[in-house]
Amino acid sequence: MSSLLSEPGAPQRQLPYSVRFEWGLDGARAIVPRADLAVVVDVLSFTTCVSVAADRGALVFPYPWRDTTASEFAAHHGAVLAGPRDSEGVSLSPSSLRRAAALERVVLPSPNGSAISHELAASARHVVAVCLRNAAATADWVHATLPPDAVIAVVAAGEKWAYGTLRPALEDELGAGAFIAGLAAAGRRNFSPESEAAAAAFDAAEPRLASVLRGCSSGRELLEGGFADDVDIAAELDGSSVVAVLRDGAFGGAASAGRL
Template sequence: MEWGPTGATAVPADYAVVVDVLSFTTTLSVAIERGIEVFPFRWRDSRAAEHAMRHGATLAVGRFEALSRGDARHVSLSPASLSEVEGIERLVLPSPNGSTISFALADSGAQVVGACLRNAGAVARWLAPRVAEGASVVVVPGGERWYDDTLRPAVEDLWGAGAVLAGLIDDDAALEGSASPEARMAVAAWRAARLPDDLLHCASGVELTEVGFVADVEIAAQHDVSEVVPLLVDESFRDASVLRPAAPRLRRVDP
């Protein structure tokens, strides 16, 4: 387990799980649940609109931009608002942090999966047989950014990472011995979490609640309510359960 965009390039693995609970991977899971193909994008400017046009996709706008427009037809980055949309097949999801991490992991040769609290168990179950065959896994909690653009470790992403890792260990107790100290720390943090209260009262949860997006936090706090496994294929995330991705060449790491 390693943090943020820099951590995404630090630990090569066969499978890489990006976790951004508030809110990139939560929004991603809600979209995939609704049958929407998601194109993550690094920038929130005119380039995002051009990217959406290129792929015949709808562009998700920021939470506050959607509110200011007062038009329900505008799809927002808010997972709560996305849970109510109809008629969307392709979505461009601008997320400088989550998208940057996802593509950095993909560039390393890993198969990239998006996880949050909602689908942590499904992701763990999907990974379990691959790990049993010898595949390596790195889980990357995205974290947030301070005003000077340095990484702010976010406890909700630590919980999300721990929930995935706990699912793997629960499936095969022998894996606990091969987990890194960082991975075991994430599992311990997850097992100590009290949902939904802790998510509502952590720093990121308070920030969203204070500006009127408590519903987003409540949706993000739902644990194991989703069976989707968002898998990055080329430029978009799709549900791995309906895909047959090629098996990666497994990396053998000396003890």
């Protein structure tokens, strides 16, 4: 342990803890290197969309930007390019993915969870997408799949302020906390204080989770924009048993427990 603590950047990397929690792309760059698993959490858009799509057996390709390169990326993968949340058809709205007549391969571009996932696809050993819908199932699957001393890096995507800096988002802390609480319930140990705090936040909010999501800044923004269904879907705690694993650049349902 002393050798770990003497490594450069050990405090920011949350060494020597096995379960770590940070925010945004910079946080991911700090705690994901050399981790066995990266967990991306973006509850009020990306990872809930991934969960809904995975329930339907679809593949989701993360991408950071919605521009001409996104169209080319989607065409290359034979996938539908999702539009902004307020667009017609498949979009960054989980309800649009649930009601789509057919859904097989979709590119979901966003500057938060999708951008983080896209970058981690090239560097992390393994990546999963977690939201409140699949937090418990993913925690159980991870516990069955990885050894007790595996390093698990949990990254809450957060939102962006108008000038581009990170805005920590309560819903992402709660999604991360639900997953971390699931790991603790399964018998995992050696949590960083940051990850313990996220789990405690979830435990405090769980009895009134739906109202908390509706009352937080991001939830209110969606309600005011006419996307109450998306908030309701995001609040479906443990509503899915499908684990969303990133393989070959796309999130899809895990084949079976005990396999990455």
